[in-house]
Amino acid sequence: MIRKVTIAAQAALLASTGLVSAETLNWARAGDSLTLDPHAQNEGPTHALAHQIYEPLLIRDMTGQMVPALATEWGPNADDPNVWTFKLREGVTYHDGAAFDSEDVLFSLERAQSEDSDMKELLNSIKEVRAPDASTIEIETDGPNPILANNLTNLFIMDKGWAEANDVVKVQDFEGGEETFASRNANGTGPYKLTSRAPDSLTELEAFDGYWGKGEFPLEITKIKYTPIKNAATRVAALLSGEVDFIQDVPVQDLGRVDADENLKVIKAPQNRVIFFGLNLGDDDLTTDDVEGANPFADKRVRQAMNMAINREAIMKVVMRDQSIPAGVAMPPFVNGWTEALDTIPSNDIEAAKALVAEAGYGDGFTVTLHCPNDRYINDEAICQAAVGMMAQIGITVNLDAKPKAQHFPQINNLETDFYMLGWGVPTYDSEYIFNFLVHTKTENRGSWNGTRYSNPDIDAKIVSLASETDLAKRDATIAEIWAAVQDEILYLPIHHQVLNWGMSNKVETVVDPEDVPKFKYFTLN
């Protein structure tokens, strides 16, 4: 630890003495990577940093397209859909000069499946991994897995030799508080190599001379200084004052100011995340309401009325400043299964909604508590606040309980909330992922984020069937059926799809990555 800080500080000293070249990019976002061990944490900012240093077999480029990285070709074998073959790229070396081959892939996949790995759930369909030769990998699954490739885009490949030499064959036991060589050092094949790191404070990267993609990618940035800045106002201030060149998570209200600055610009793109409210529709009685012995949410008419009461237009215009896409379904538009029809937003008809509530027998209104995070989604608290006003208009008095995500999410998981906000991203770009977590009955292995208490054995069976259905057309049909049921039940009250905003100096050119992971090798500089 001591030595690391020293290195970081020395690097900082060098930087301060004028060796900073024009190609340095100062990058800031709200949170820091949790660890450098690429398999220890399955989490956004952690992967974002790892993507600069390590590479998976294939990645999504900045437009969300799956493109080759360490593998050049892949696909299920024509004869056996249970086996996928990956052709590996030749002539790739690690930052320390070691060569990349199939042994490393074999090693990395095994490592990622081990007990302490946080990535293992993504690989649980894998039965066996084989390396027929130095540039080929075969993966056998326990049944046809049509989306195996989707699960590998964040699965980074490490050098077996380096891991063995540094005693990091085992994944860092993050939860157990282990600290390993790999959690503080990195040796990947990626476009940038680590030069110094002080967690939560400053991480420095430098372009890797031996990168295989030289010539193929712009690679114009030669140095990256990455500083997490938690406070949004400070982050924006740093961009405005020119101290950083590139920030993620620009508060929507500051977009105008950043955009108006002649040296700065904002670029945006729809994000792979949908925001919605969940309702406890399964319990006989709610704990947070004032209705004795009955659950108003169990009545579909109430849910319908609430869905209609939400003025998505106003939320978009005022709260989100046009930086959102009103949603009619709890599914980002990128996802397999999404249709325009599903995503039609319900009409905002207060009178009709009131009538429905009255019809359901709650004409005099009732009181309920809405639980909301205040540090997770864009303007989460303000959206909930707006919802409080909208619900008040149809006679539902809502107490708002907004708090940090660390306290909010456990309530959903412990089924302690009747009315809550949740956002959902879909890294696999497939509806199955949504169903597994949000629609399936809450059981040991599925439905863990389903706070609605909704349980439908038919739907559950359909959801389970998706995993092994190889006929993609049939599979898509099942998906559509499930969605129809979800929409009909009004399981969730969708609000909007988030829009990602990146603020940056005019000298930086890039498009927005829908998963909010900047891949700097694609960035160009003016």
Next chain:
Amino acid sequence: MELLEINNMVVEFPSRHGVFTAVDDVSLTVAEGEIVGLVGESGAGKSTVGNAVMGLLQSPGHMPSGEIWLHGERIDQLSPSDMRSIRGKRIGMIFQDPMTSLNPIETIEYQLVETIQTHLDVGTSEARRRAVDLLDQVGIPDPANRIKQYPHQFSGGMRQRVVIALALCVEPELIIADEPTTALDVTIQAQILELIKDLCKSRKLGVILVTHDMGVIAETTDRVAVMYRGRLIEMGETDQVINAPQQPYTRSLIAAVPPSNKKINRFPKVAIEESDGNALQNFDLKGHWLGRGDAFDTTVENLLEVRDLQKRFIVKSSILPRNRVYMDAIKGIDFDVRSGETFGLVGESGSGKSTVARVITGIYPDDGGSMRFAGHDLTGASGKDDARAGRQNIQMIFQDPYSSLNGRMKISSIVAEPMIVNKLTDTAEERHQIVTDLLELVGLGKDAAKKYPHEFSGGQRQRISIARALATRPRFLICDEPTSALDVSIQAQILNLLKDLQEQLRLTLLFISHDLPVIRQMCDRVGVMRHGDLVEVADTEALFEYPQHSYTQTLIGQMPKFAK
């Protein structure tokens, strides 16, 4: 040419209540080698004269007219920096309280050397040498070592010597001593006054001695100026002023001073413009509530019998008993107080005399010995029923009239509280009547009941204190230095009042004082205390005329003699 000449000095303090004239047309001279006393009661403006001469009037005080001449040089209009070079160098000043006059965090040496070097162009070693010499001259033993010490390492008397050394260190021509011995015990007082007299003669100093104490004036000064309410009433040779005062105020002032050589029955009525309170009203106390009370045996010979009484205080606390350090305040004393008499306890500060009062009253628990009060055992926890019953008949009058009354309570509540607490009255009307009677009895009008303590003078407050004490119908009244915070004329009234009350209510008094002449006036018998021991008990006259114990002899020998 006089050393100091003050002509028609006027000092004013503007305030929101108007302009207060603290010194009104005072003229005064001081010659070399002469000690001029400036005497008067509080508020007379005597200290202000001294401060004005020094150019140290407290803001917003100022001197609108008058002249001050020092050796033919007019000094009242000098610039601040010129005046500063006169202060300390040509005029030195000694303050009342040696405990607060010295900077506590600098050594004596630093303070002396600093002062010397401020006024004289001498090197540090020369200044040091002079400083050691000075300490030697003012009678500090081992000056070369003690000069390195801090003020808190000196006793009160020694500290006052250091203060005098500081005032003298650049050999001024004039010394203004403002109550230089008031804070000191009588034995120390005599030494300090002797020192000032010696220095005055040996160095040809002029001295203005500001004091309220006629005894000090009589013993020390060559001439005396009597001040009253800012005006100089009378000035002359000390003997002449004391023995043949010309002005009525001076006469009444001198009459109020307790003579040290004989006992008088009552102090003559003071003939100043206004009295502190009315004369004692004549009640028929036989039928009055105050005269009734519990059947109480007053026929016992000794109302209070104290045997081997001990009291100690923890000086340093510790969880382990063996590490605790104690100070023995009362080291096993025996005395009796006879019914109907006034028993005096006299001693210097720290002798334990006030502690005796607080142990008898139960404010402090005792640490051994026995106290029997009219058949009740007072020892042990004060909560014991027997002790409590006994103590209902004991009350106390305190030294400081400003802290002995709760400033947030009306006088009526203060006086009524004992009756309420002890349930001595049946109805509110009765209580109200008794409060009125008590206030009349101690010489305050019944209007006093509606007021708060701060609306009264010190003497009046002491009367309220007495009324409160009487409200429990006590048989035994402890007076702990009841007049030491009062001016001498007020003291005379309060002492008269106490004597009257004692006669009418057949009270037994325990009278505690450091002031020997007061003791002589008040007491039938006297005990002398020193360091927690009772060294001598005797009839008052016998004690003053034929003191047996050497300490008593010293004490009486050194008390300022004031006799007409």
Next chain:
Amino acid sequence: MDSVKRAFDSDLAWSFRHSPVAILSATVALLLILAAVCAPLIAPYNPFDPASLNLMNGFSRPMEPNAFTGDSFLLGTDDQGRDVLSTILYGMRISLFVGFAAVVFAMIIGVVAGLVAAYAGGRVDAIIMRIADVQLTFPSILVAMLIFGIAKGFTPVHLRDQMAIWVLIISIGLSDWVQFARVVRGAALVEKSKEYVEAAILIGRGPIAIIFRHILPNVLSPVLVIATISLALAIIAEATLSFLGVGAPPTRPSLGTLIRIGQGYLFSGEWWILLFPSLTLLLLALSVNLLGDWLRDALNPKLGD
């Protein structure tokens, strides 16, 4: 009547009448308090009634018609379309209520603890003051955050909204009692050594009566000074806690919550959401502070010139 006249003639009143700063700050503080108390009567809208809000009114500039609805607001609206003026008035109510209640709470604990420590002395004194030391070890902000956390854990979910205010009061109060205790203990030790306390013992008063009837009234002056300054501190502490996200709920915002909301719009040009609540807070805290300052000097005649 008599006591009124007495109060008017007192040194305190005199000093007040001759201090323009005291008069001005008292006037401002009184006006603000009055405005807060009368908020339902004078505020143009009720920002705490969610049904009356129109989100589309959000971010209206002061005195300019809203782009969508055409409504105009004197001090503009915030992100939820609430009239800033009304929200400030209602928010000040909460801030003042929290402030006053927290100070009263701290005062009660502190004064009782201080009096008991001073009067009992010895072991009791040592224990109380040691607890105070421990309390001091926890910085006030930390105490408040921890209590907030703990209370949220214990409060039933549906009561949390209402509880937030009380939790604020308790947490600010708890972090504030020590200075009351210390000052009261110091003052009470001085009073205890005065002879009127011995006189009260002699006439048979018990310890409780002596502490509360005799000593307490005499230590109220410093308590008053501390209470005034604490009020300003409590209002600011409430704002700070709100900034850290543990304050009043956003649906019933206090001044602090308003400032927290407003600070998010500092760079984006909606300055009025931050500026007006901040100015109100500044005026309120400053006037109370100035009053406390004056009170301290006026009640400590030794420092008067």
Next chain:
Amino acid sequence: MISYIVKRALQSVLVLLAVGFVAFGMFRFIGDPIDNMLGQERTDADIERLREILGLNDPFLVQYWNFLKGALQGDMGVSFRQGRPALDIILDRLPATLELAMVSATFAMVVGIFLGIYTAINRKGPITNFILTTSLIGVSLPTFLIGILLIYLFAVELKWLPSFGRGDVVPVGDWWTTGLLTASGLKSLILPAITLGLYQMTLIMRLVRSEMSEVLRQDYIRFARARGLKERAINFRHAVKNTLIPVITVAGLQIGSIIAFSIITETVFQWPGVGLLFIDSVQFVDIPVMASYLMMISVMFVGINFIVDMAYLAIDPRLRGGKGGN
């Protein structure tokens, strides 16, 4: 003397035990760390397994006992968030906070004492009134607001000073890093130090003012005047020195609270110190880090208290004991 030190040390240990207990107890209720530690794709079985590993299923007292046992060996547990020993993380961040605190404290002391002396000597007058009133404005706004306004003015509008972070730091010795030796480090310090120190400065100024006014009324000051000493010597030697003795106590405690109050300043300025770490930990429910932070704050408070006591003993001759002869 030695028994005094032993007594203080014992008291300190008791204080620390109490703090530990209270802190640890409170943390149980702040939130559940599990959800943050596991990603979106976790099952209820994962949660149960992790709770078991972390010992979160043990009875409260068992957890406290384990915590204390560890704490005694310098093991405050492992950060749930960073997966490193909590104490290491704290120590990593400590230099940043201490440096900020020291600079703030120095600023508060120097300016506070200077202004306090000035306003005590010149009790009335326009400058004094101006200082007293403006200093009140400083304490009538919440710290975070002052910080944000400073950033807005000096970083965003004027672009004179950085808005966040420590700037460049250089290592000093094995585990200390300092920003005091680089231009950008120094520039970065200015705004946070002022923000953090402003309140304490006002406090110290007012304390010095009232203490010194009190001292100036003492007899020994009058006596010093009566000896003709120069005003400067009286004010600056006699009065200031006596004033500063009680000020030391308060100022010492202020350093402690500066460290604690840096929570807010560090959040606003993204200062990579322990305060920011603490806020991050609260939001992440990183109990070991929170507990370590609290224990560290307590140790510092207790330590500072102790040092202040000792300083008092050293400076004030009256407390050094030893009544001289006579």
